[in-house]
Structure formats: structure tokens, C-alpha cells
Amino acid sequence: MFKLDTRSRVAIYEQLMEQLKTLMIREVLQKDEQLPSVRSLAQELTINPNTIQKSYRELEREGFIYTLPGKGSFVAPLKRDANKDKLDELQEEIEKKFKEFIFLGGSKQELIDWLSNLENNEGGERR
Structure with missing residues (x-):
């Protein structure tokens, strides 16, 4: 699902963010759909969980996702007018x-x- 280039000048967390944004914009990931947990995605991609957490935190700051404590991170509805x-x-x-x-x-x-x-x-x- 994700293609990360460890030799790229672009940080891994930024690559992950861009790929997640693309999936959301193209509606591959639907609004209110749960994202993989930080731990499971880190294991799948064999990268540090802190990297995943940083991507999720930035995506939340930018309004692409929202987090429910104890439940996980979810795709936020696209608000084209609000942006x-x-x-x-x-x-x-x-x-x-x-x-x-x-x-x-x-x-x-x-x-x-x-x-x-x-x-x-x-x-x-x-x-």
C-alpha cells in the first residue's frame, strides 16, 4: 500500500503523509475510515513507530485525520469550502x-x- 524510499531526501514521515493524503483525496480511504494503528503500520513498514506517530500528528494538525482517544485515528471528512x-x-x-x-x-x-x-x-x- 505504501512505497517509502529510504534513500530519498524527503523524510519518511513526509512521504507517508503525502501518500496518505493522496489516498484520502482520491477517496481510496473514505471519511471516518479507521487508519491502521501506529504499532501495526510501523511493523508492516518496518520503521520506527515515532515516525508513524509524527505523520499522524501532522495530518491531524492539517485537518486530514482526527483521533479518538482509545479508539485510533480516522479519516476526516474533506471540507473543501472550509479550506x-x-x-x-x-x-x-x-x-x-x-x-x-x-x-x-x-x-x-x-x-x-x-x-x-x-x-x-x-x-x-x-x-
Whole structure:
């Protein structure tokens, strides 16, 4: 289910977060669905439970999941309207990066291809 690259410059907890977000956005993980326990996921992925806990904590802070004490972590319902400010902020950041990309010699078609790859690949790795 998860593909973690231990040689990547991206921290393992961030890789896990991004993959979980992708599963939630694509509705593979449904709202109110229980996530694997920290312990079981750590055993499955053979990584430190603290790494899983950090991912879950950050996902909760960002509003992607919620935790019920003694019961576990669950997928939060997507609140597209409630995230309008965050979406506007991200759009501004993306626009700045796109302008920088074009300025440095990237083409519009390269951006389109890259976005298509992001949409088609779970991890969104660059090719």
C-alpha cells in the first residue's frame, strides 16, 4: 500500500503523509475510515513507530485525520469550502513557482506533462 524510499531526501514521515493524503483525496480511504494503528503500520513498514506517530500528528494538525482517544485515528471528512484560505495561499505559492519555472527556461508543455504525471502517479515522482 505504501512505497517509502529510504534513500530519498524527503523524510519518511513526509512521504507517508503525502501518500496518505493522496489516498484520502482520491477517496481510496473514505471519511471516518479507521487508519491502521501506529504499532501495526510501523511493523508492516518496518520503521520506527515515532515516525508513524509524527505523520499522524501532522495530518491531524492539517485537518486530514482526527483521533479518538482509545479508539485510533480516522479519516476526516474533506471540507473543501472550509479550506478556501489555505487553497488560495497554495495557489499563490504555486503561481510563484510556475513563474520561476518559466523564467528559468521551463516550458508550458513541461508543466502540463508534469501535472499529468502527478495526477496519474500516486507518489507524483518526477520523470
